[in-house]
Amino acid sequence: MTSADKIVTPAFDESTEELRHDFLKALRCMILSRTLEEKLSSLYRAGGRIVGGVYLGRGQEAFSAAAGIQLRWGKDIFGPLIRDQAGRIAYGEPVIDTMRTYLGVVTGPMRGRDGNIHRGQPKQGYMAMISHLGSLLSVVAGALFARRLHGTLGDTAGATSIGDGGTSTGAFHEGLNLAAVEKLPLVVSVANNQYAYSTPTHRQYACEDLVQRAVGYGVGGHSVDGTDLLACVRIFRTAFQQARAGAGPQMVVGRLLRLGGHGEHDDASYVPNLQKHTHEGRDCLLVAQNQALELAWATPQDLEKWHKEARTEVDQALALVTKEPVPDPYRENWRALSTSGLVEGQEP
Amino acid sequence: MSTITYLEAIREAQYEALRDNPDVFLYGQDIATFGGAFKATKNLGREFPGRVFDSPISEDAMIGMAIGAAVEGARPIVEMQFADFSSVGFNQIVNQAATLYWRTNTPCPITIRLPSGGTAGSGPFHSQSMESIYAHYPGLVILTPATVEDAYWMLLDSVKLDDPVIFCEHKFLYYHLKADGFGQGMPIGKARIARPGRDATVVTYSAMLHESLKAAEELRLDGYEVEVVDLRSVKPMDTDTILASVARTGRLLVVGESFPWGGATSEVVARVASEAFHLLDAPPMRLNSKDTPIPYHPNLWKAHRPTTASISAELRKLLRY
């Protein structure tokens, strides 16, 4: 297991170049994600604009982005979860879609019908999570299954995420077992952030480490320090290579800490202060920036520029969305079926 | 001096149930130290050590475990974090709990608390009303308290009952609804005339009671006296009180927040139509949410569920017929 306390400088060859490329791509997604989420948080606190909850991925950006950069928009299947803002950006979702979904405008992918993290574009292979934890795993598996059936699988991979708490659902178990039986090219990220809402992991599972479960499911198991971007990038490169090469599902367990409440309504006072000062409680963004500087993969000026660009992008998105129309119940078609002729009480 | 909220009533009832019966225990996600997502079990973990447990996120197993414990003489109260997630425990509820007594002559005294109904911005998966789904199955008692008093007494009664209870508590009422005290309880299975009238009857339950009462008040300004019946329990359903009210008014509107296809409101209309057709001066009407998932944006959400305005509009149609 890699620890970023002591960076092992990679030898300079072609694979180092690839690693550097992936690392920097992920880092920039992390910066954009953090900037966007700080904006969402302040909008929530100001009140009025965002109705309902705000759920952030603070502290989990490295783990999420490192998976996301391995995915190709329009080619690979992605079913992200609550704390995957960074991974969604890395996959290719534009920042404005997050803003549009939180503000519920009709121009967004969810058109005000669903909100916040419950967003996606399934036709692009980008699945829209429901709240019921664990239930997306089998859906991503199904998309991969269909491609194999149609002979269009090629080097497609699927990816989905879950938290420590979500691994306790029957849906997670059934989904992962099914994916393993079907030997699908699926990467499952398990972000073990020590808490499920307020519930610590010892009330969630009794095994020593969730990665042990991989053996039971018959899938590849990988363990990583989720606060260490370099380690995360490496591990997901490996996991995706193996999945794409036909080795079946790969489960990657990241150890980290949720740096904030369950949602922005929650002050997380149940997290002991001491825990925030453990290794898991490190801010992965600061760790990654230091890694970039130490490896001379970026200069302080680069970092400053990326932060500035992120702020501009987020501000521009908000300014645009602010002018966009919110849903009008009289223009909404209130159709839950695609076959219009079958909607009761409506003309076809 | 309204001091007790609907939510506090639920907490208080659980407190007393734990205090008065050592067989009672609480099981649910985040309920022990944290006191639950809505704080319905605040401090109970501290006050009753070893009897309030944080569960894994495993609704199927949570309910199965409660059933097994009930067979052994325990009286578990299981909290679903949101009613919507009870769908994950659906099999255990409708096939295990609901059939146990009928198949084996063994009672199943479990109470499953379902934080139900819509609040603005909660979207399709944190807003559902599940009473109609569960009421369809034989072997379950479905309670839908609309007042602070009922929240308190009916929860206490649920725990004492030897049958599985689906306790549908409305999240919209948690903080909004207040009372001076718990007053007198009423038996489970009895409806209540929440407002007497003579021109039309509204039968409703849960949060829609309050929208209906407001609509009745609006119509009073037009000179109509609308009677409002609070079902209190969707199953068993108090047909006698409904029929007696319709006998007085001759007109019926049934209001519910859940989806429009079938369900509690249809059941009321069906009973009145088949048992008291001769008492009706107008076709019985129902008002439910729209037939789509529950929308996220408040503009859509407000149009999706019945409101005081839409209930008043339906009542005017009914009264003009």
Ligand SMILES: Cc1ncc(C[n+]2csc(CCOP(=O)(O)OP(=O)(O)O)c2C)c(N)n1
């Ligand atoms: C089946 C189900 N039960 C309950 C919930 C309510 N809920 C939402 S998030 C959450 C905690 C999730 O914890 P974890 O899986 O560790 O993810 P994290 O929030 O830590 O990222 C719970 C209990 C849910 N979404 N789905």
Ligand SMILES: [Mg+2]
């Ligand atoms: Mg967690």
